[in-house]
Amino acid sequence: MTTATKTRNTATRLLTAIALLSGLVLSAAQAHATTPPPPTQAPAATTTTLPVVDMEATVLAAQIDPRRADNTLTPGAKDSVLAVERALQARGLLDAKWVDGYFGTTTITAYAAYQRSLGYTGLAANGLPGATSLTTLGQGRYTITHQIGPGAKLQRDGYTIDTRTQNMLTEAERLAGLHLTLSQGSYNPGGDPTSAGTHDGGGVVDINIDTMSTATRTTVAKALRQVGFAAWIRNPTQGDWPWHIHAAAINDTDLSTQAQNQTGDYYLGLNGLANHAPDDGPRIPIQTWEEYQRTH
Template sequence: MTSEATPDTHSRRTLLRRALIAAGGITAATVPAVFTAGAAEAAAVVDMELVLVAAMVDPPKSGTGTTLTAGPHVKVVEQALDAKNFLAAGSVDGHYGTTTVTAYANYQKSLGYTGLDANGIPGPTSLTKLGTDTGLYTVTRPINVGSSTDTYGGKRVNTRTKNMLAAADGKLSWSITLTQGSYTTGNPSSAGTHDGGGVVDIAVSSMTTTQRWQTVKALRDVGFAAWLRTPEQGFTYHIHANAVGDTDMAGVAQAQVHDYFYGKNGLASHAADNTPDAYKGAFTWWEKYKRG
């Protein structure tokens, strides 16, 4: 049984801190840190975009380092999971590792979610509810993937992926054609990467070599982790692309985002990215791209 029906520890700390100050002669600066923590957390604003990036980049890491500027945002979410008894206090460190993934998945299951909705990656509804129920934070920059039954060129994708593909398509004078969409299972050559959302394969047989790399660059510009797969890697030529920050993404595909962040190929070899420097681009995601 979780602590859903009982006041959480951080809320009690906040109330006690306020009572101490109200009693007179005590300032916020003199109240012990054990009490001030709750008040600071209650005023926190969690950037969902950064939390999702960390949730994909952090788990395969060696150690407990944080990603970009996500650490403080992840830490507040972890404090909320601690308050709900899903995460031990010793794991509240700003690193969205496997322990935090498991804790968040268990929290999602406690809300009745199953399958991809309980994959340990925060969705906008569960993340907002966790902050509201604990009183520790509000959410800014929410990510919503939209319908999971949308299509692009006849292949199933979610709405966010569809919009990203359309934006990348608009950068090119040729068309992006999918050979495999998202939410498809049973394809052994995909190793489960397409089981969830945000992942697509793109045909390149009609493109020149330069056009293939330009397509990779266009996809990366709008927020995909994208690579040209080659016969040397054991594939027929195609582009594999993962929408960074997709909340429906399967775990094995999330690990490919980690590889992409660190300049690797997203394959079992974890070799260096084979993309020429001129076509690599900067790490980004859809919502950040739209803000310019």
């Protein structure tokens, strides 16, 4: 091989190497130019769990707490009442110092003001939470469980009562083994001055016991209490009335203020009368209609 040929071969190999090297550099540059940067990691979405308001417990606390002589909380109601009170505070209706899980008279007043702000009047604005107002107040703040309500109005023995009360009376009749006849119904504002307003709303009835023996009267009162009534045997020595059983359905959201007070007194071991005497009826474990249904 001549010197000239060797020189040409060397030059060719050098040009080829340069071409290859240029291609590699160009490919790397192109790859760097066309490859997008890795995407920025988006922050993980956070899910807020709203508190849960047990309506049964809340309504019960609204009946019992205002009747207490101290600030003892209604068992099982604290967290629910706190959620409701915080919602009232957020609307400027309740001062922070009263957000304590105790549904006392101040919270009752604040809740009544909220009900009026919704356009409610009368029974619907008495400070006892109803399903609609409780749901509206809790929008975005809490969810509701164990929702309760009185149901539709109907006639029994010529008197107006609500469906919940009717169902309770039917079960009490089954337990007692006899038919019960009303001597006064519900939703009767001013109809009986001796009742002190307890029959103005729903959930309250009087039962005729004129022809019953003492033992039968006690049996009926016990059956009424078993299904969730605050029930007492009333006699003529206590007031201007005949013998009868007065029964107020605990947790009926249509209860008048006076009837709410009676159910609260019942839980505190009182007789539901203005004299605040000890309960004179058959003592059994107290429960609401809904609690009774869950165990029977």
